[in-house]
Amino acid sequence: MIKARNLSKTYHSRNPRDWTSKKAVDDLSFQVETGKVTGFLGPNGAGKSTTMRLMLGLDNGQGKTTYDDKPLKSYANPSRTVGILLEAKAFHPTRTARNHLKVLAAAGNIPSKRVDEVLDIVGLTDVAKQKPGKFSLGMSQRLGIAAAILGEPKYLILDEPANGLDPEGIAWLREFLKDYAKPGRGVFVSSHLLSEMSQMADNVVVIGKGKLIADTSIDKLLAGSSTSVFVRVSSTESMVKALDKAGLKFQKEGRGLVVASVKTDEIGKLAHAAELTVLELTQHSASLEQAFLELTEGTEEFQAQTKGERK
Amino acid sequence: MRQSLKAELRKVLSVRSTYAISVFFLLLLGFIAFYGQGYKAVPQDIDQLLLAGTITAFGNITSVAGALIALLLMAHEYRYNTITYTLTASNSRTKVILSKMLVILGFVFVFSVFATIMSLALTVGGLAAAGHSLPHQDINYLVFFGKIVFFAEAYALAGLLVPTLVRNMQASVAILFIVPNTLEQLLGLVVKDPAKWLPFTALAQVVEPPVKAGPHGGIPVNPVSPLRGGITYLVYLVAGWLITWFFFLRRDAN
Numbered sequence: 001m002i003k004a005r006n007l008s009k010t011y012h013s014r015n016p017r018d019w020t021s022k023k024a025v026d027d028l029s030f031q032v033e034t035g036k037v038t039g040f041l042g043p044n045g046a047g048k049s050t051t052m053r054l055m056l057g058l059d060n061g062q063g064k065t066t067y068d069d070k071p072l073k074s075y076a077n078p079s080r081t082v083g084i085l086l087e088a089k090a091f092h093p094t095r096t097a098r099n100h101l102k103v104l105a106a107a108g109n110i111p112s113k114r115v116d117e118v119l120d121i122v123g124l125t126d127v128a129k130q131k132p133g134k135f136s137l138g139m140s141q142r143l144g145i146a147a148a149i150l151g152e153p154k155y156l157i158l159d160e161p162a163n164g165l166d167p168e169g170i171a172w173l174r175e176f177l178k179d180y181a182k183p184g185r186g187v188f189v190s191s192h193l194l195s196e197m198s199q200m201a202d203n204v205v206v207i208g209k210g211k212l213i214a215d216t217s218i219d220k221l222l223a224g225s226s227t228s229v230f231v232r233v234s235s236t237e238s239m240v241k242a243l244d245k246a247g248l249k250f251q252k253e254g255r256g257l258v259v260a261s262v263k264t265d266e267i268g269k270l271a272h273a274a275e276l277t278v279l280e281l282t283q284h285s286a287s288l289e290q291a292f293l294e295l296t297e298g299t300e301e302f303q304a305q306t307k308g309e310r311k
Numbered sequence: 312m313r314q315s316l317k318a319e320l321r322k323v324l325s326v327r328s329t330y331a332i333s334v335f336f337l338l339l340l341g342f343i344a345f346y347g348q349g350y351k352a353v354p355q356d357i358d359q360l361l362l363a364g365t366i367t368a369f370g371n372i373t374s375v376a377g378a379l380i381a382l383l384l385m386a387h388e389y390r391y392n393t394i395t396y397t398l399t400a401s402n403s404r405t406k407v408i409l410s411k412m413l414v415i416l417g418f419v420f421v422f423s424v425f426a427t428i429m430s431l432a433l434t435v436g437g438l439a440a441a442g443h444s445l446p447h448q449d450i451n452y453l454v455f456f457g458k459i460v461f462f463a464e465a466y467a468l469a470g471l472l473v474p475t476l477v478r479n480m481q482a483s484v485a486i487l488f489i490v491p492n493t494l495e496q497l498l499g500l501v502v503k504d505p506a507k508w509l510p511f512t513a514l515a516q517v518v519e520p521p522v523k524a525g526p527h528g529g530i531p532v533n534p535v536s537p538l539r540g541g542i543t544y545l546v547y548l549v550a551g552w553l554i555t556w557f558f559f560l561r562r563d564a565n
Contacts (some may be wrong), residue, residue: 056399058564072402077314079400090392092326101327107318107400147396 002032002067002155002186005253007054009047009061024050025061026210030189032155032203037093037181039201039218040190043296047210048190049086052157056084066118067155079108082155083148088140093133097124097143100132101150108151118146119178137164145173149180156180162196174200198222198288208296221291229267232256232280242274256280315401315410318385323418328383336376337426343368344430349437357438359449365434366455372517373426374463377419378470382487384411385471386480394565404560415467423463427456458537462518465544468552476555478565506534510547516540531533 009025025047042075053059053258057072063127067081075081091100109218119125120207122142132143142166146158156177162170170193177200181187182190191197197204204221207215214221232255233239243250250259261265264283271278323329348365356364388394401407440447474483491511499505505512516536535543 044531053395054562058395060396060561060563072399075402077400078402082399084395084399086395087392090395092387092391092393093326095322095325099321103318103321103325104396104400106321107314107397109314249535 001034002065002188003069004031004051004055004065005029005063007051007061007063007065009050009054009059023210026077028207028210028212030205030212030215032186034154034184034186035181037177037187037189037200039204040188040207041194041197041199041204041212041292041296042190042207046207046296048084048207049159050210051207052084052086052159052188052190055157056082056086058086070198077108079104079153080110080151081153082157083145083151083153084156085141085148085158085161086161087159088137088144089131091140091143092129095140096129097132097135097146098128100143101146102145104150110151114150114152118150122146123172125244138166138169141165142169145176153187155206156185156187156189158187160190160192162191162193165265170196194289194292204288206283206292206295213295218288221295222288227261227263228255228284229259229262229273230280230282230284231259231267231278233271234277234279238274238276241254242270242276246270312406312410315406316413318397318400319410320417321412322387323380323384323414326383326387329380331378332379332383336372337429340369340372340426340430341433343372344433345437345440346373348430349434350437350441351437352441352443354443357443357445359446360430361445362434362448363450363455365430366458366518367515369427369430370459370462373423373459374421374466376426377415377422377463377467378487379484380418380481381415381467381470382474383480384415386483388476389474389565390477390480392565398564405556408556408559411471412468415471416464419463419467420460422461424456427459458518461541462514465514465517465541465548468548472548472551472555475559476551504534506540507543510544513540513543517544 007025007028008023010021010023012021013019025244028047028051040048045291046269050059050061054061055065056061057065067075072078072082078265098115098119102112102116104110104140105112105115116125116128117234119128122145124139124142124146127139132140135143141161145158145161148158158177162173165173176242177187177189181202189197189201198218201218203217206221207222230253231239236252240250243257243259248259248262250257252258264281268278268281271281344365348361348368352361378505388397397407398404435445470487470502473486474480477483479485495505495509495511498509499512502508506516507513513535517540
């Protein structure tokens with residue numbers, strides 16, 4: 001298990017007119033369980049990449065991260081304990097894909113024959129002798145994934161690995177990571193593709209402005225988020241009166257009403273009490289996207305204006 | 312440590328720039344040795360100190376090649392962000408630095424010995440091609456090679472130091488060439504004995520020929536001895552590396 005404890009990182013302004021400091025990561029603690037894929041979510045600028053760098057000892061900050069109760073530095077070959085993908089294009093553009101991996105294999109005391117195996121796994125065998133400088137983002141991501149799994153590490157820490165992958169590549173990645181985690185290994189992966197994350201991850205860690213918002217399973221996260229009910233009855237007007245009386249929030253949608261934060265049972269009983277015939281009654285479960293937006297509301301570092309907000 | 316060394320060696324040997332720089336400087340050295348020092352040698356200069364006099368030219372050229380390769384070994388890590396892989400694959404940042412140093416020292420040793428042997432042979436070949444005969448040379452080949460290797464190694468370690476500290480390729484190249492060639496020249500105008508106090512001026516004394524042939528024997532030309540020059544430079548180099556090592560351990564990876 002990866003245990004991250006009290007991770008903190010403060011950036012100090014170098015502007016002599018503004019000596020302010022900003023906490024990029026603020027006392028963050030969570031864990032990545034083995035046998036599971038743990039998603040890492042947060043708005044842009046929430047501190048996800050900084051957190052991953054702190055976990056790997058790449059950035060100096062406060063707190064500590066252990067891998068099976070030992071710090072990464074205590075392992076003779078850290079790349080056999082944790083495989084990383086922090087940036088897709090982290091390679092020398094004129095060193096061939098195979099040589100790039102051979103350098104990493106040498107650094108991790110990994111047999112060179114493993115290089116061809118991982119190239120095959122990620123589907124880059126045909127371009128192994130090519131220089132990756134002209135690789136597309138998707139091919140670069142595949143090379144980065146090959147580098148991460150080179151030492152067959154127990155843990156993977158991947159920052160946005162699906163960026164630039166085509167739909168087939170995303171589907172492959174999803175299945176690959178789920179399979180990778182199954183035999184007692186742990187995968188910690190950040191992504192903005194929330195629909196993908198909901199299909200891939202077992203647990204999620206959600207952060208906003210560097211602080212922990214949630215560390216839970218996907219199921220619990222969705223269960224805790226608001227659900228709504230769509231209802232269509234014989235008289236919409238009477239139903240509106242009944243909902244107002246019950247103090248429920250709703251809005252019109254087509255010929256029916258969408259009622260927030262309720263279950264179908266409640267609406268069914270209200271309609272029955274108002275002597276209305278129910279024509280349609282559907283529970284709308286929250287998507288991970290809804291849950292994410294609810295959780296991170298107000299923690300966005302950068303936010304686009306909607307049309308109505310623009311002056 | 313062994314795997315770090317292997318990885319760093321692979322890094323040096325698997326990029327185009329290493330071969331491009333090596334070939335370019337070997338061709339330059341070969342041309343200067345064969346044509347400049349050998350074929351076009353003035354008959355009056357062909358004396359028992361001729362080969363000893365080539366040491367400065369050979370030393371300067373081999374050292375620039377080694378320093379550039381050393382610089383790129385570290386600068387590329389920051390430019391292409393491969394430093395994240397390098398640092399997470401090793402359990403000690405000190406090991407990373409030491410591996411890079413040892414690999415560069417080894418590479419520069421092989422390169423400078425090969426380049427010097429090639430240059431001496433081409434100088435003799437150039438003289439022969441022009442119909443000159445080389446008189447017996449008053450030269451201690453061990454000292455000759457030792458000085459060139461020391462000069463090249465010392466310059467290469469500076470080439471590795473600068474990008475480790477500044478983490479920017481363009482700035483590193485500029486610093487590596489501006490400091491010895493421009494900044495020290497200017498400082499030399501205000502410092503009383505530049506060869507005693509300025510690092511690269513001191514280092515140059517290592518490969519300056521100790522004597523110049525004159526009508527009545529050798530005339531000493533070095534303001535300080537090669538040993539003194541080498542030690543002065545090493546003091547700067549060690550101090551520079553201690554500062555660089557301190558920051559390398561404590562700063563964020565990139």
